[in-house]
Amino acid sequence: MRSSTFHLTDVDEARDILRRTFYTMDVEVLRPVPDWTGRFAVGGGKTITLGDLTFGVDVRVRAGELGAYHVNLPLTGAMAWHQGSHAPLRARAGHSAAVFQPIGDTVVDSWDGDCRILAVKIGRTELETQLERMLDRPVRGPVDLGPELDISGGPGASWARLAEAITADVSGPDGLTEHPVIGARMKEALITGLLLATDHRYRGPLDRQSPALAAPGAIRRVVEAMRAQPGRPFTVADLAGIAGVGSRALQQSFARYVGMPPMTYLRQIRLALVHDNLRAAEPGTTTVAQVAYRYGFTHLGRFAAAYRERYSVSPSETLRE
Helix, strand or coil: CCCCCECCHHHHHHHHHHHHHHHCCCCECCCCCCCCEEEEEECCCEEEEEEECCCCCCCEEECCCCCCEEEEEEECCCCEECCCCCEEEEEEEEEEEECCCCCCCCEEEEEECCCEEEEEEHHHHHHHHHHHHHHCCCCCCCCCCCCEEEECCCCHHHHHHHHHHHHHHCCCCHHHHHHCCCHHHHHHHHHHHHHHHCCCCCHHHHCCCCCCCHHHHHHHHHHHHHHHCCCCCCCCCHHHHHHCCCCHHHHHHHHHHEEEEEEEEHHHHHHHHHHHHHHCCCCCCCCCCHHHHHHHCCCCHHHHHHHHHHHHCHHHHHHHH
């Protein structure tokens, strides 16, 4: 879903947009000012919702239990908040972000009128399933992410930059988040990055883990799936699911048994199929782009470079010959 932008001058309108895109909320203006204007840009989908939100007036927001994991990342200004029985905290631009759990009454005690935030809502199932893939074992949720994310440096700052980039992409007219392959990888990176940047009880195992390798039979299943559907927009998580292991285990298993990462192997399969199809095709009835798209290549410039590197000729030369 592409981003939609709303310019607001009414609290009821803001409340309705937040209810439709994020959660049911009660919004209260703390210090009324004349002729205030807010701006909400919201996009994403069912699993991840992204918002670039500015109220333009100081407000208090009560949302109850969210049922999802959520991060409010201030780009300007600050907000004070608490969830459940935790003591109030303050998120400030350049310093910290607020991290909310699926369970616990949620209150933004004061959202400053000049505070612009990136709001990142991640479905509970999506985050916990991704954590299971990373650990290669079941997870008992909720994960209880640390309530504050340090965005002044380190992994927190890296994740904040990633969230900003993906939110900007959703807002653009030609963003890659709509692409079935690249979009899935961007969402996977956003969830994985949050799990590696925040504190939680699984963080130690994530940092220490050396996952068990997949059996050769599992790798054969993955290779057979690639060959059966070479044009399918596979992600590493998709292939790991076929093998019945986590993403890290799949990567290490391919390195051991195949000698290259799984996505590199898939690209080799696709290049060979494109090469064979171009050699057999009639130049007047087939184009390079048609064949490349059929086998999952969506960026023609990178495809042509990879093809030339492997076959020492351009794909158009192969088609002409």
